[in-house]
Every structure is written in C-alpha cells, then in structure tokens.
Amino acid sequence: MMSQRKVIPVPSRDTVPYWGALANGHLEVQHCQDCGKWTWPPRPLCSGCHGENMAFEQVKGTGEIFSWIVVHRSTTPDMMPYLPYTLALVRLDEQADIYIPGRLITDREAHRGMRVRAVPEKITDTVGDLAWTPEA
Amino acid sequence: MSKGDKFPRGQAAIAGIGATEFSKDSGVSTFTLASRAIKAAIADAGLKIEDIDGLCTFGPADSVSPNLVAQGLGIQSMSFYVDQYLGGSVSMSMVGQAALAVSNGVADCVVIYRALNGRSEARLNGANANPAKIPWDVQFKMPNGYIVPAQEMAMNARAHMLRYGTQHEDFGRIAVLSRTNALDNERAMMRKPITLDDYMASEWIADPFHKLDCCLETDGAVAIVVVSAERAKDLPHRPVLIQGAAWGGGITLANNGFDDLAVSPARPIAERLYSSAGMGPKDIDFAEFYDCFTYPVLSQIEGYGFAEAGGVPDMLKDGAFDRATGSLPFNTHGGLLSEGYIHGMNHVYEAVQQIRGDAGSRQVKKHDVALVTGQLGYVSGYSSATILRGA
Numbered sequence: 001m002m003s004q005r006k007v008i009p010v011p012s013r014d015t016v017p018y019w020g021a022l023a024n025g026h027l028e029v030q031h032c033q034d035c036g037k038w039t040w041p042p043r044p045l046c047s048g049c050h051g052e053n054m055a056f057e058q059v060k061g062t063g064e065i066f067s068w069i070v071v072h073r074s075t076t077p078d079m080m081p082y083l084p085y086t087l088a089l090v091r092l093d094e095q096a097d098i099y100i101p102g103r104l105i106t107d108r109e110a111h112r113g114m115r116v117r118a119v120p121e122k123i124t125d126t127v128g129d130l131a132w133t134p135e136a
Numbered sequence: 137m138s139k140g141d142k143f144p145r146g147q148a149a150i151a152g153i154g155a156t157e158f159s160k161d162s163g164v165s166t167f168t169l170a171s172r173a174i175k176a177a178i179a180d181a182g183l184k185i186e187d188i189d190g191l192c193t194f195g196p197a198d199s200v201s202p203n204l205v206a207q208g209l210g211i212q213s214m215s216f217y218v219d220q221y222l223g224g225s226v227s228m229s230m231v232g233q234a235a236l237a238v239s240n241g242v243a244d245c246v247v248i249y250r251a252l253n254g255r256s257e258a259r260l261n262g263a264n265a266n267p268a269k270i271p272w273d274v275q276f277k278m279p280n281g282y283i284v285p286a287q288e289m290a291m292n293a294r295a296h297m298l299r300y301g302t303q304h305e306d307f308g309r310i311a312v313l314s315r316t317n318a319l320d321n322e323r324a325m326m327r328k329p330i331t332l333d334d335y336m337a338s339e340w341i342a343d344p345f346h347k348l349d350c351c352l353e354t355d356g357a358v359a360i361v362v363v364s365a366e367r368a369k370d371l372p373h374r375p376v377l378i379q380g381a382a383w384g385g386g387i388t389l390a391n392n393g394f395d396d397l398a399v400s401p402a403r404p405i406a407e408r409l410y411s412s413a414g415m416g417p418k419d420i421d422f423a424e425f426y427d428c429f430t431y432p433v434l435s436q437i438e439g440y441g442f443a444e445a446g447g448v449p450d451m452l453k454d455g456a457f458d459r460a461t462g463s464l465p466f467n468t469h470g471g472l473l474s475e476g477y478i479h480g481m482n483h484v485y486e487a488v489q490q491i492r493g494d495a496g497s498r499q500v501k502k503h504d505v506a507l508v509t510g511q512l513g514y515v516s517g518y519s520s521a522t523i524l525r526g527a
Contacts, residue, residue, distance in 0.1 A: 009276075015275065067397060068291070070340070071281060075283070123279075
C-alpha cells in the first residue's frame, strides 16, 4: 500500500537499490558473490572478504526479535499516530550478526525470539519503508 | 607490548579549568560561551590568552570551530588544532590528542573546549533530522522514528536485562545516586532530591528508559588547559597528569560480527587504557563515567573492570559507589544526568577539582587517580577514556 509520509528517506548512491526494493515490496540485502556473506547496512566492500562483488538479493524476510523498546515520546511526525509503539531489533534468519530495526505492527507484547516477518511499505515509486509483524 | 604502551604516560598535565553557567537558555552564542570558558580556564592556569597555541573541540557541528575561536581571541600562533565531528564518544580523545601534542612539542599550550546551546538551539531530540544529510545506518532507522540516542541505549539496556535479569530499579539507583551527588553542587542544574519511587513513577521515554534515565539538555561550555607536565610544575595548581588515554573502538551492530548487545563495548578500550597508564582498575580512586543515560554507567562499571558482568546491581544496593563511603565513588558532581550535559567535558572539570582537593563538600577521600570516560561504542562505534593522576 502507498502511505503519505512527511519524512521521506533520501537514498544515497550506495542505497538506491535497497530503498527501491522496499518500494517494490521486497527486502533486499547485499550478498557477496565470492564469499557468501550477507551485509547490512549497505557498504562498499564485503565485510567478509573485502571484495566489491556484492549484489542486492532478496532475503526470506523473516527473523526473530533480539531486543526491543517501546517508544512513548517521538519527534518523528509519521510515527506520532502510533504512540506508544514497539521498535524491534530483528536478527535476520540468513545471518546472526545482521540486525534490522523497524516498527513492530502488532497489539502483542514483544519478546526475545518472537518470530517476525518483514512488511515493506511503498512511500514513493523509488522509496519504501520496512516494518515487522509477528509471523503467526 | 600493547599499543597503549606507546602513550606518553604522565608527560602532559591539565593546568587550568574553566566553565560558564550551565542553563536551559544561555542567551548567547556558542562562540561567546567558548570564549568565556577559555578565558576562565587560562586565568585558572595562571597563563595568558597569548600563550595558547592549540585548540581542540568536538561535536555534531554545534560547537564553534577552533579557527573562529583563534580569530576571535586574536591568537596568531596556532600550531595544533582538532575539530572533531561527533559527540560524547570522542570527548576523551580530545584529552589524549592534546597530551600527544604537548608531550612531543608540537604545541606548548592546548586548550580543549566544548560549547553548546544544547537546549535553546541544537537539541539532540531528532526533530531537526534532515533525511538528505544523515549518514549510513541512521538512514534506515529514521523513517521508523529510531533516531534519538535514548532509543539506541534503551535497546542495549533491554539486552542486558534479558541476559542478566537487570531490573528497572537498578537503573533507578544510578539515577538517584547521581541526583544525590548533585545536591551540594552549585553548578548542577538539578538539585531537587529524588527517590527510587520518583524514578519509577517518572514518565516513559523509550521503555525501558524513564525520563529520569536520561541526561539533561544544557547550554554551557567547559574549557581545559593542557601543558607539559614539566611546565605545569611552575603553575598555580597541583598538576593533574594525563596518565593514560585510549580512544577508538569498533564495536557496533553494523554487521561486523558482533552479536551480543549485553557485552560492554568498554572492554577493548579498557585494555589499552590501563596499559597506557600502567595501571589497573584497583588503582582508580574515583570515576566520572559518561552518563548520557543510566544504563551506560552500569555497562562501563563492568567494561572498565570494576564488576563481573551482571554484578553491578548488588554493588549498587551495597553502597559500593556512595560518594562518602563507597569503594568507587562515581559522578561525584551529579554527572550528565543531574549536573548538566557539556558532552562529558564537565566530567573532566569535576575530576580536576577532586584531584586538586578543591571539591568542597563533594570532596572524595581518596582523590589522586580518576578514570574519566566518553560515551560507549554501540552508536558511533567510538569510545574514549582517560586516566588522570595528581602529581
């Protein structure tokens, strides 16, 4: 779905594919074509082998909550309607040292190990956002 | 041989300190705040403005640059400067770099200053975040409102609670202790006593952090004069030697193989710091821990080697950190939580007063060696710390 946002991310030259993928409904993460390591946030060289041969590839979009906070005060206009809301730090299933934060869409209380899946949201044709929701 | 061993141990000294009033609205520019603090620090050192040949500051583009300060003060012989982007994580690197400069003769008199209108102008609450200008991982946090330091640190605090059973009350005891230490500090912005009940009842900011877990937004400036240890002997005050310093780090969650938020990022810094000073945790008489929030204090007590992981709550209950009677008094002025937030430079000011024996009713009994720290890694990836020793 398309959402009306006041704060729209401005992709850098390195992150255009990431934001574009979210606009198209996918979570894509850099994947080293040489050593196989996944990398996030996007960066110039692979963290594993320092090569440049990385490609943005779609991940399963699932993971589990490692830590979380409940935001009661915010200065981000787009989040005001949700207050208080849960921000979750999600460990991707693909690799244990990748943590991707996002708003948790649920009425339930978060807990460590809670299984979640990515919910990409289209903001513009080229920029999307990422939230999480419980798998079941 | 560790890298820390190369530090010019005890060869530079803090000879002067200066500060403005700490307030919610200074009514003047950071240029004016810096100038006033520098003038006070130079006078305290028994030196003249013309003696300054090095200037160092830091901040997220909200201090005032050394080249402007030099022009404003009419300094024509600048031979060393640092104008470091970023916040509290780099604060003690200023002390370390000034020590490197004066100990090898690149400069003779370096003034470190931090000036900010942190309440009346450049607040760190995320309201002015510009999507086009934010770097790297913050880019991805911002749309969800994950933009302020309280949230980052609260995420770490939660991980510690999950792993060690740390309770809200444990963070609360740090808030209460800090406030108690501020009560007799004339510089402190918050001098109304609080109890653990007040803490628990204070509003949520980012659960697990209440409002009273968070430091203050402050207008003000602090300046520190660094000269060689040799020169400091001839100046009015007891020289405060820069015994050791370490800055660097590298531990963040940016996919660098680090996968446990509950482990203190102070650990790798602590090893090099103690090596640089030729000292260990047992040699420290008191500490001024960077307390942008309560939890980082707990994490630093562990990381700098004063407690086993998970051991801080019992020590808090046992009074181990009480200013008058504890084995490790910390944040003897009330810290960033209750004195004010001059990005950690007010910690140096307090440590120097304590080492000189000039802290009045706040004076700790053993006051020869102080640990002073900058913010822990996690957010920027940097940490920094120094050990100061009275000559």
